[in-house]
Amino acid sequence: MQLEARARAAISQALKRLGMDCPDDLPLERPRPEFGDLSTRVAFPLAKQLGRPPQEIARELSAALQGHPDFAGVEAIGGFLNLKFSATTLHQVLRGILRQGEAYGRGDLGQGRSLQVEFVSSNPTGPLTVGHGRQAALGDVLAELYSQLGWRVTREYYLNDEGKQIDLLARSLWARYRQALGEEVPVPEGGYQGDYLIPIGKELAQSWGDRYPTFDEAAREAFRVEAVGRMMRLIQEDLEAFGVRFDVWTREGDLHRRGLVRETLEELRRRGAVYEKDGALWLKSTEHGLSRDPVLIRSDGTPTYLMVDIAYHVEKFRRGFDRVIDVQGADHAEEQQQVKLALKLLGIPDDFLSYCVHQFVTLKGREGVERMSTRAGHFIRLGDLIRELGRDVVRYFMVRRKPESHLTFDYELAKKTSMDNPVYYVQYAHTRIASIFREAEKSVTRGALRVTEVNLSPLTDPDELALIKELDRFPDVVVQASGFAPHLLCEYLEGVAGLFHPYYTRVRILGQGEATPARLALLSGVKLVLNRGLAILGVSAPEEM
């Protein structure tokens, strides 16, 4: 970031001296290392503009930059201009990073605006599965990224505690309860077949006895409340184990009680966005380019999930959020289009709501099922996976792939405690540095440990300079990762660790005279970035392993 800014400034000044216009979007790239640290092909657009050969322009630009203190090398090859930073510049960059300390990587793109991230929002019909794990990790990391970038972030869980699925759940639990009382009542067809309702049914049989012989209105309500409560506790336990905390829980029932669904419907009607057919109320979606019109109000008068979802998002808007991000599975793609359209028709700005859509998770290499279905009782609990592999590993693996790609969760790799496992590879780099500092406490003077002040000029090894250049990228990686791409942060951290481990093996830190304090300062910077990056991912950065 620092380095790019310096290069940009130097190039634009040089262009000005040459009497050429510097384009606003000055192209800067990281070329292959043998060409230098940064390169620009700005000569090509300028060539077109000035009607001169790009090689010539690049040569002039190179000449204008010769002797610039930021660079150790400026070279024009073809039309490209290659820049190599001087060690002094890199030392200044490292010092700047160390001075920022924990603030390094933070930004103010958000400028204090408020953002809601809604994620997981799993229906309380069973425990969280491995699939929800991806969503939980993604949402939590995105929330953290935005928070780092200066947004006021609210993590929200939308709780569907009413509707047909919940009825079915209540009925399924009631069946388990009757079974516990020795009656042969089957779990309803298409109901929730999972084992997890059995112990609850037994408990209820003990405490309630034969109070609900039939599934009447009273039973329906009692079992609904009981089932939802129990399921929510299961879900919260798993979220807790995963290190995910929500600020706000919104219940569907509340939206109805507050009349929001009715209000939103009225507004849609006023704006002529709906029509009646076959006794139901439909949204005019095809008029706006969508592939079909969905039902908002069923012919029995009850609102559909979509209708409630629209009302919910209107409510989010009224609550004053500047932006909302919903993390959702790819199976909701159509729903998302419909909600976005409805909000647009209601006059809510288009950029208010964005969806981070992710594909599904398949678990490879573990006993159990690959395809999961909560209803059929075929699933692997997220909580089990966390207990087997640890929170750090599961979180890391879940965000390591870009959301829109299918995620093959490699259980065998995740189980390994060797450095083949990328989580440990990164964590171990942090641990090694911590270990060196523990040693340093014994043998090095206090002054040498004051890393923001020591003389950095002994850092001349190419690996040392490469590490500084990599550390310089961190703030930019945070910004990029916030674009629904947290996998870039994983990749980056693995890259930092991948530079550090070989360096550590080859170069001795302690007992190297003048070089020792400088190298400790460098390692301090590496540790800082690893620590900050892992913290954003919600993964621990251990001092010892």
Added chain:
RNA sequence: GCGCCCGUAGCUCAGUCAGGACAGAGCAGCGGUUUCCUAAACCGCAGGCCGGAGGUUCGAGUCCUCCCGGGCGCACCA
């Protein structure tokens, strides 16, 4: 049939949004390295007509069209 996503090395994936200088990483495979801050490591080798065909461009893994293969959706379920 229609819509969205994906297709890069044996495997898992970056790189595609902003097109540029011989296509990257990790794992698996093969071969090396241990008197020294944790070897839970390091070094090296090998491995790819970037799903296919056209097109745009001085230049395409990257943009456009079509095709093939895989996933998801197309309910008065949520």
